[in-house]
Amino acid sequence: MKSSPAVRALGVAVGAALLQLIMITAFAWPSAHLAPRRLPVVVTGPAAGPVAERLANARPGAFAVTTRPDEASARRAIADRDAYGAIVTAPTGVRVLTASAASPAVAQQLDALAQVFAPKRDAAVNAAPAVQDVVAADPDDPRGAGFGGMALPLIMSSIAGAALLTFAVRRPAWRAAGVLLFALLGGLGSAALAQGWMSLLPGPYLAIAAVVAATIAAVTCTVAGLAALGRAGLGVGGVLFLLVGNPLSAATSAPELLPRPWGEIGQYLPPGASATLLRSAAFFDGAGAARPIAVLAGWTVLGAVLLAIGARRARAVRPDADVRAPEPALT
Template sequence: MWSSLVARTFGVAVAAALLQLVMVIAFSWPAARVAPRDVPIVVAGPQAAAVAERLDRERPGAFDVRTERDEAAARAALTDREAYGAVVTTPSGPKVLTASAASPVLAQQLTALAQVLTQPGGASVSPGSASASVVEDVVGADSDDPRGAGFGALALPLIMSGLAAAVLLTFAIRQAAWRAAGVVVFAVLRGLGVAGIAQGWLSLLPGSYLAVAGVMSLTILAVTGTVVGLAAAVGRAGFGLGGLALLLVGNPLSAATSAPELLPQPWGEIGQLLPPGAAVTLLRSTAFFDGAGAAGPVAVLVAWAAAGFGLLTIGGLRGRVRDEAAPEREPAIA
């Protein structure tokens, strides 16, 4: 008896310590390894080929450079979310276009890069010179959140509230159908509320209130539906699986404060296949880019929500079978 308690105590303590280490690594490692990796940018103008060659030579692997015919095409690439920035060569020197709404961190890096680009003649541009690069923010972040700190802080509360709601709904509502209805009602109400706070009080996001609220609701539907479905299918272990996938892995890889191309690969791409990363990308597209680039993240969130409700349906059917087979017993989580 005593030895069993000792073994259990030490086992739990060791497991908790390991979990803490995993959490520190999961949240700190991506942030500590932020660097540009195949970041899509555009170069245009008469010296576009020379600029692209220098970028590839001096920053190998940092940028995925494509050339466009003129400044108008370069601007379109930014507003369509096909590139994070552009370099337009002109007779008076390079002109750098950024889109801080897509990533304030990348916009800052591209602004710094503007000071070391070549002039049309090939000489280095010095800060403050008459021909120094001009920088223009084509799609700017919200004026009340220019560094994107407030925007980056939105992702974690959405995930945590979705997890908490999943636990409450699972234990408070036994019937699978009513539990599913509770998930939908919570997602709608939570989305409307968070969008109201983000836009009306904190002024973090521009754009249509209903569109932003729709993104918030879809995100919460995917998170809460997934965890509720996992709990119905595998029991209480589903809460742990959901927290592991969505909070411990998904949140650090969401690139809410950076960009997927700044994270170590393939983790940046994997993060976009999880609800937190898809939600961040979709929210940027909806609030700042009139929906450009929204199709992919919408498909990801819908797929997670559908999978969650599918698991909930399976769990509900299994629970009904158990109830019919043993009506005298209290049914387990279904």
């Protein structure tokens, strides 16, 4: 029994309104609740113990504080991506080390934190501790706006590529070849654009291109693989990576600033893994790259498996090319 046009129009309108509410919630809610949640910070120097205690009392649950023996080891922790910043105590006072390349939003939080350790002096004296950015963001993108702006188009174009391959290429094996070619060309082109004309990312060109290519392969291969099992897979992939993965990627903030456990979950989806890996390749000489590489590789393998299953199902339902219907007898 067919539904009337009025019922269909009502259903579409209600569905679209619900989708709009979901999208607004997915994109706005994490950003509206940014705050440090066990953010890794190092404390070092002769007053490390009292400073760590004071930090814990000032912002309970906000920081995961570890102590290091000296400033050099604190700087290594930042360079190895084991911490977002450090508080260095010395007889002459307190200094705060930040890394805006890891997250400009966190660097701003640590800049504000420096005021907590300002000694009580005359208001006319500028007594705030010195703040040093030891791993700075790109000078052409100091607040990371351009870096964060790359995340959504990269994921959207990868999903669009999967949809185009699904509708334009019939055989799953050729779709897989199309995914590889798309990832290669997209990685090389996007890296050239980001490092050349827009000047958003430093670091080795081939490393940046490889990260972008790995992101495209993970998203496109998985969505194309889901679609090979049924066209509804395109919608499933879009919801998973666009409505869930992108807001939780922390590309413009940090996983530890998102409500828990969503920041951690986001790192196991391609958008979050891609943002972390791009930062590692561009600013930290590959430090902290192991997990995001494994995440992107895992999604790519999953997509390849789904494409293989789709190819097997397609062969099972495809008529044998060698079996032809008998020709009618001549009379």
